[in-house]
Amino acid sequence: MDNLIPVNYETEEPTVSARDLHKALNIQSRFSRWFENNKRLFVEGEDYNKCTSNTVVNNGAVRELEDYQITMIMAKHLAMMSRTEKGKEVRDYLINLERAWNSPEQVFARALKMADKTIDKLKSDNVILIEDNERMKPKEIFADAVTASDTSILIGELAKILRQNGVQTGQNKLFEWLRNNGYLIKRKGSDWNMPTQKAMDMDLFEIKETVINNPNGSTKISKTTKVTGKGQQYFINKLLAAS
Structure with missing residues (x-):
């Protein structure tokens, strides 16, 4: 066989x-x-x-x-x-x-492989952050002032902040940009538009879970992606620099 x-x-x-x-x-x-x-x-x-x-x-x-x-x-x-x-x-x-x-051997082997990938991603993310920092310095003070908050917000609210500061985008367009650039999962399914592991490792998003009670007595959990304060600064800096 x-x-x-x-x-x-x-x-x-x-x-x-x-x-x-x-x-x-x-x-x-x-x-x-x-x-x-x-x-x-x-x-x-x-x-x-x-x-x-x-x-x-x-x-x-x-x-x-x-x-x-x-x-x-x-x-x-x-x-x-x-x-x-x-x-x-x-x-x-x-x-x-x-x-x-x-089998235990294969599970352990995959865990080692995932650890190696995580280390490589962290190294890559660090290089990207350093490059972004150098490129965005002229606009950093302005962006930090706009987002000097620890409150997480919806992606639609982030789109409004960006639009008010000269970035021509909307909620759907921003969702598409986040998916295409590896921050949100683009694969259709139950985890569509959820943060990627890379974005979660960078503390750009958090997932809010809400329990919904159905009329028939059953319950289900609704998950909503929200942008953290750090994420707001990161994306505003990034998109302002590209505008």
Whole structure:
């Protein structure tokens, strides 16, 4: 059962290609029909994300195909839903891979790798902050006076402050800029528009949690991203310098 289906370990959690799974299960129907019929049981952004994969056609050219990166949980469900011996074989294979992934040795190895990445990010962030400091010196006093507060504010309120001081932006435009520049998570899903780990390490945001009581007696937690006082100074300095 070696290499029954390739697994992508570059993401936070292992994923597999839906096309690779379709091939491994020996599904007779077209990939697009098979996935369309089954995806309704799962949530985009949590269980799967759209992507592309490459295939070589008869003339040797490379052709891009629509594909999906799916979680191991979704892959195991789809394998069992095929109700074939091949499906059971694929499911057992994925279970064994998960066990290896969650073994103490692998968990420790990933922790070391994450620590190395964190150190590299901190070094990189420090260099960026030094460069920003040198570039923004002419406007620092003004920006610090505007944001001399420890109170966290909404991103929409930060957009108003920026607009009042000559930066042509609005709430939606600022959200987009924060996502594109690595401060907010741009991947669609439950954590969309939440701060990235880099931004949290820099103390630019905080997350406010609010418990909402539903009429049926159940509760849910609403999460709101707010800009800290340090974050206000950082973004005002950065965007004023770029304006």
